[in-house]
Amino acid sequence: MTEFSKSKALMQRGIDFLGCETAILCGAMSWVSERNLVSAISNAGGFGVIACGAMTPDLLDAEITATKTLTDKPFGVNLITMHPNLFELIEVCNKHGVTHIVLAGGIPPKGSVEAIKAFGAKVIVFAPTLALAKKLLRSGGDALVIEGMEAGGHIGPVSTSVLAQEFLPELAEDHVVFVAGGIGRGEAIASYLEMGACGVQLGTRFACASESIAHPNFKKAFFRAKARDAEASVQVDPRLPVIPVRALKNKGTEEFTAKQLEVAQLLNREEVDMGEAQLQIEHYWAGALRRAVIDGDVENGSLMAGQSVGMVKAEEPAAAIITELMQQCEAALSGR
Structure with missing residues (x-):
């Protein structure tokens, strides 16, 4: 029997969408989600995402180049919608054949989604309300991340559990939806998968991975x-x-x-x-x-x-974190 067969069956649409082994994304954390951590997560079967943040186009160019020397697995790039050089950053992603771009920090400006889709990349969006989520998906978003207030960094006002109950019944059947915010163990992943999510995004659990350059x-x-x-x-x-x-x-x-x-x-x-x-x-x-x-x-x-920071107890390799999460998820699903 395939390892983690129950978990992967529920993650299948997310796995197919991302092109990796497990539909576990790493949230883009400025200064943390760079070449070392991103490549380690992708090499371990997850989906690493470079946090562009305030990078210039030249810096992003160098970061993507360096990441590609460390992994031949799929990874994405997170771009902040308010970045003054957003369209130049999109062009850098085009140059490197980046397959997935996450647009974060607000409603994507006019033409940005079209510019990304023009070179065949998938667009992942965030939305704090169901109405906006539907609008962004109609406007070209290929997948959605619903992120609750338990998350680190920039947050919205509603908890993950409430957002999941509101969004998933409406969207999960026809769209690729990932759940984020406060996820620290595989049992929580199992619950969101059973509700219809295609995968999850975690940041805090990966911030202290062995491969993280954090001080x-x-x-x-x-x-x-x-x-x-x-x-x-x-x-x-x-x-x-x-x-x-x-x-x-x-x-x-x-x-x-x-x-x-x-x-x-x-x-x-x-x-x-x-x-x-x-x-x-x-x-x-x-x-x-x-x-x-x-x-x-x-x-x-x-x-x-x-x-979920209270669940981060020690420095561990990214691969060990992903394996533990999948083991916990599989055990929870098997025990249902």
Whole structure:
């Protein structure tokens, strides 16, 4: 009997869509989801996704090139819809024959989905509401990720379990849908597969993988943390288009509140417009995250983490994480 036969049977549409062995995607984590972790996850049968974040087209070009030297398995690229060079980044993906592009951070701008599909790549979208999900899928999205507020990084206001109950009965029969947010064990994967999901996306479980370049201090902070330590940021000014971010509480989360006040004052003085204000906020997060992930400054940097962080106990190879998740999922399905 094929290993993980029950799990893979329920994941089959996701496996076919991604072109990998198991329909487990790695969430795109800026500074973390780079060539080493992405290639390790893809080589282990999952689906790695490069986090482009604030990269320039030249940097993304180099990152994709480097990743392709480490794996011959499929992987994707996550692009932020508000990136000022979005269409140039799409062209870089075209140059490299990237097969899957994840559009995150807002509604894709006009022409972006068409530009991706023009060279045959699949488009994966996020949607916080069922109505928007249907619209994005009608407009060319090939697959959907529903991500609950338990996730790390930028989050919406609704829990994964509620989103799954709302979206899956409506969409799962006709569309490829992945579930994300707060998933730390295979038993949860089994439940979402039984509800109709084609696969899942995890970030926090992979952030401390052996192949992750995250600083030892960053990983130790994850090992110490409990679910309640991963808190969502607060929006201090209703005019600011700030998407809440879930991270481990530290001085950096307090500094973000001060940064919002600073940007709000710039708006008051009409020194920036709303678009520039949002970019300043995003650049803050990119810098704060780098301080934690790369420099190991876990006091002042951003420790973006989902509430599943309490299940991250030790550094493990990506392959071991995927195997454990699949074993737990298979055992849960077999015991039904």
